[in-house]
Amino acid sequence: MYPAPSNTLKESFMTVTSIDRIDQYDGQTVTLRGWLYNKRESGKLAFLILRDGTGFIQCVAFKKEVDEAVWEACKGLTQESSVIITGTVRKDDRAPYCGYEMGIQNIEVVHKVEGEYPISHKEHGPDFLLSQRHLWLRTPSQMAVMRIRSEIIAALRDFFNDRGFTMVDAPIVTANACEGTTNLFEIDYFDDKAYLSQSGQLYMEAAAFALGNVYCLGPAFRAERSKTRKHLTEFWMLEPEMTYIDLDQNMAIQEEMLCYVVKRVLERRQQELKTLERDQSQLEVIQGPFPRISYHEAVELLQAKGSEIQMGDDFGAPDEAILGDQFGGKPVFIHRFPSAIKAFYMKPDPENPEVALGSDLIAPDGYGEIIGGGQRIDDYDLLLQRIQEHDLPQEAFDWYLDLRRYGSVPHGGFGLGIERVVAWICGTQHVRESSPFPRTIYRITP
RNA sequence: UCCGGCAUAGCUCAGUCGGUAGAGCGGGUGACUGUUAAUCACCAUGUCCCUGGUUCGAGUCCAGGUGCCGGAGCCA
Numbered sequence: 001m002y003p004a005p006s007n008t009l010k011e012s013f014m015t016v017t018s019i020d021r022i023d024q025y026d027g028q029t030v031t032l033r034g035w036l037y038n039k040r041e042s043g044k045l046a047f048l049i050l051r052d053g054t055g056f057i058q059c060v061a062f063k064k065e066v067d068e069a070v071w072e073a074c075k076g077l078t079q080e081s082s083v084i085i086t087g088t089v090r091k092d093d094r095a096p097y098c099g100y101e102m103g104i105q106n107i108e109v110v111h112k113v114e115g116e117y118p119i120s121h122k123e124h125g126p127d128f129l130l131s132q133r134h135l136w137l138r139t140p141s142q143m144a145v146m147r148i149r150s151e152i153i154a155a156l157r158d159f160f161n162d163r164g165f166t167m168v169d170a171p172i173v174t175a176n177a178c179e180g181t182t183n184l185f186e187i188d189y190f191d192d193k194a195y196l197s198q199s200g201q202l203y204m205e206a207a208a209f210a211l212g213n214v215y216c217l218g219p220a221f222r223a224e225r226s227k228t229r230k231h232l233t234e235f236w237m238l239e240p241e242m243t244y245i246d247l248d249q250n251m252a253i254q255e256e257m258l259c260y261v262v263k264r265v266l267e268r269r270q271q272e273l274k275t276l277e278r279d280q281s282q283l284e285v286i287q288g289p290f291p292r293i294s295y296h297e298a299v300e301l302l303q304a305k306g307s308e309i310q311m312g313d314d315f316g317a318p319d320e321a322i323l324g325d326q327f328g329g330k331p332v333f334i335h336r337f338p339s340a341i342k343a344f345y346m347k348p349d350p351e352n353p354e355v356a357l358g359s360d361l362i363a364p365d366g367y368g369e370i371i372g373g374g375q376r377i378d379d380y381d382l383l384l385q386r387i388q389e390h391d392l393p394q395e396a397f398d399w400y401l402d403l404r405r406y407g408s409v410p411h412g413g414f415g416l417g418i419e420r421v422v423a424w425i426c427g428t429q430h431v432r433e434s435s436p437f438p439r440t441i442y443r444i445t446p
Numbered sequence: 447u448c449c450g451g452c453a454u455a456g457c458u459c460a461g462u463c464g465g466u467a468g469a470g471c472g473g474g475u476g477a478c479u480g481u482u483a484a485u486c487a488c489c490a491u492g493u494c495c496c497u498g499g500u501u502c503g504a505g506u507c508c509a510g511g512u513g514c515c516g517g518a519g520c521c522a
């Protein structure tokens with residue numbers, strides 16, 4: 001018979017494999033290590049649904065064909081108990097999930113769950129699920145979102161690495177604000193105050209003057225009391241910065257990057273997109289060129305659609321949603337916003353100094369702004385003037401001004417919100433679901 | 447910070463006119479040799495968010511508070 005499990009498993013010559021490779025072992029006896037996802041049993045027959053992180057498989061035990069101890073172990077098994085199952089792989093049309101099932105020969109219960117597992121296979125509300133996020137991650141939809149998130153980040157890194165960009169990490173603890181000063185998380189820093197970074201951009205500008213084209217990918221923190229489906233207090237941002245680039249080239253690389261990412265998810269994460277029941281035709285239309293309209297044109301378009309927006313106002317959420325849905329499901333660039341509603345470092349358009357050489361990329365289906373970027377001011381005097389106009393503490397920006405004192409060049413870049421892109425590609429209702437452990441205004445656990 | 451909504455079993459919710467607290471799922475027990483979120487029978491489960499008020503009587507009505515959700519502002 002088969003050896004007693006735990007201490008002899010290594011010497012048992014059993015092949016330990018994973019569910020995603022099970023099709024290579026048809027007819028063979030292998031060992032899987034996983035967790036009990038679900039169980040169905042009748043008097044003399046038990047179906048155990050095993051998950052191991054790579055997939056799901058149905059394992060079958062007939063009372064007559066297994067040891068009594070194995071039968072008893074199967075019967076007593078509870079949801080999410082961890083188990084090591086050895087059995088014969090066979091193709092079976094009745095098997096759910098992967099088309100294969102495993103005839104159980106031996107089972108080792110690594111840890112049996114006592115008491116109720118909090119998450120059932122029926123519906124739950126979002127607040128409850130978020131309070132159980134550490135367990136919710138085990139469900140198929142959440143695993144699929146995390147796999148797609150991982151693929152998106154890998155694709156973004158590959159895109160820039162393949163084009164000669166250098167990855168430079170930006171600091172998390174900073175002394176100055178990149179955007180406004182009202183949205184900073186303040187921390188004690190020995191006898192001083194410090195802040196959690198809102199953006200790595202200013203540091204990327206310094207790095208670009210050293211290395212040429214660079215990017216960072218890291219967390220950003222905003223102490224905004226925002227309670228919308230597009231906001232987290234901690235989110236991840238990709239921030240490339242490029243020298244000798246203009247606004248059109250900047251938008252072009254954003255477009256190329258996003259098309260590459262969407263294409264790669266379509267190619268490599270079919271299974272996950274199906275699990276999420278994502279309408280893939282909506283992703284297939286994501287191909288360049290993306291429409292590019294000016295702020296001025298956008299406001300006229302919105303007014304024609306019945307929006308109350310006035311020239312000079314920033315877009316509200318409904319405005320963004322309208323703009324995002326005007327172009328056949330493609331994202332749209334809005335460029336040349338009024339300088340007054342944009343960040344202090346945005347370079348004015350030489351042809352119309354009232355507007356800034358910046359752009360936002362608005363995603364369809366109400367996901368809103370997924371990228372914001374543009375040209376940076378490269379003139380020392382103008383940058384100093386803007387810092388003063390915005391009542392920013394000049395000393396904290398001395399090093400940033402230095403970049404315009406020592407070999408300033410035209411440059412620009414952009415910031416891409418990872419959670420928003422993941423939410424859009426996955427079709428999740430809320431960015432909460434696209435972060436493994438989301439932080440919102442009222443939630444910092446788990 | 448402002449506006450709106452919600453709060454009842456572990457979860458999702460119902461609860462009529464103010465009159466003894468309910469269902470489904472989950473849990474437990476039992477039956478069943480091909481189940482697909484299995485089915486069937488039985489069992490157990492409550493600070494009705496908190497405080498105060500009205501009333502013979504409050505889950506229900508009133509006031510205040512707390513928590514959460516959605517939105518605005520701000521932003522990726």
